[in-house]
Amino acid sequence: MDQDSWDALDHFFCEQLLPVDLALDAALESSAEAGLRSINVSPNQGRFLNLLAKIHGARRVLEIGTLGGYSAIWMARALPSSGTLVSLEIDLLNAEVARANLARAGVASIASVLVGPAIESLKGLIDKRAEPFDMVFIDADKKSYPDYLRLTLQLLRPGGIIVADNVARGGRVADPRNHEDDVVGLRQFLRMLASDTRLSTTAMQTVGSKGWDGFSLTRLSTE
Numbered sequence: 001m002d003q004d005s006w007d008a009l010d011h012f013f014c015e016q017l018l019p020v021d022l023a024l025d026a027a028l029e030s031s032a033e034a035g036l037r038s039i040n041v042s043p044n045q046g047r048f049l050n051l052l053a054k055i056h057g058a059r060r061v062l063e064i065g066t067l068g069g070y071s072a073i074w075m076a077r078a079l080p081s082s083g084t085l086v087s088l089e090i091d092l093l094n095a096e097v098a099r100a101n102l103a104r105a106g107v108a109s110i111a112s113v114l115v116g117p118a119i120e121s122l123k124g125l126i127d128k129r130a131e132p133f134d135m136v137f138i139d140a141d142k143k144s145y146p147d148y149l150r151l152t153l154q155l156l157r158p159g160g161i162i163v164a165d166n167v168a169r170g171g172r173v174a175d176p177r178n179h180e181d182d183v184v185g186l187r188q189f190l191r192m193l194a195s196d197t198r199l200s201t202t203a204m205q206t207v208g209s210k211g212w213d214g215f216s217l218t219r220l221s222t223e
């Protein structure tokens with residue numbers, strides 16, 4: 001199997017299963033026009049996040065890494081009108097593109113973007129005793145996932161879930177000879193998940209339009 005086959009099947013699933021959503025299409029178009037990198041979740045992954053939030057009955061979602069707001073729209077679409085999505089983004093241009101995309105998708109009243117380094121924004125949320133989140137999606141710089149996990153655990157309700165994107169990176173995460181910052185960070189992130197007895201975690205490798213990668217899914221116990 002190769003990238004062309006993965007693309008073809010991902011596209012097939014997309015065509016078969018996903019409704020046309022002009023606001024999601026427009027979010028990708030405006031992101032491309034503004035020169036943002038196209039590293040957003042794929043449409044099928046977006047639906048996966050949307051379904052997880054729905055199945056979990058999430059009311060409050062925290063996202064780390066907004067880009068143009070594509071995954072944020074998918075998750076915001078799963079929330080009740082009284083719900084809240086907070087997304088953290090370091091780059092002001094990305095945040096502005098995302099805000100326009102969230103507004104076009106009709107979710108601006110529940111979804112907001114906090115601009116700044118995510119570690120600072122997370123500390124800010126902790127300091128102001130933000131209401132706990134039901135679900136956190138970690139998708140910013142991979143080297144900082146250990147910090148994001150440590151801080152996220154102070155913002156997640158018991159029974160809450162954490163989804164982290166890009167935990168496989170073409171298999172490099174399992175290669176002990178690889179010492180790239182991102183890979184080292186991801187490996188430490190997985191070790192932290194494994195060693196915290198309050199957490200249950202799985203990691204799934206995926207192939208598709210974004211190559212060979214994967215995500216982890218974690219639940220914080222209620223005890």
Ligand code: SAH
Binds near residue numbers: 140
């Ligand atoms: N979740 C998005 C994709 C996010 S890409 C989607 O699927 O649509 C990763 C994003 O994280 C980029 O926009 C990047 O600017 C942002 N980022 C990188 N380092 C960051 C940091 N230290 N703090 C906050 N955001 C960061």
Ligand code: DHB
Binds near residue numbers: 039041139165166
């Ligand atoms: C990259 C980042 C991502 O979050 C992703 O899903 C794919 C690629 C990157 O920085 O290369």
Ligand code: MG
Binds near residue numbers: 039040041139165166
């Ligand atoms: Mg990602």
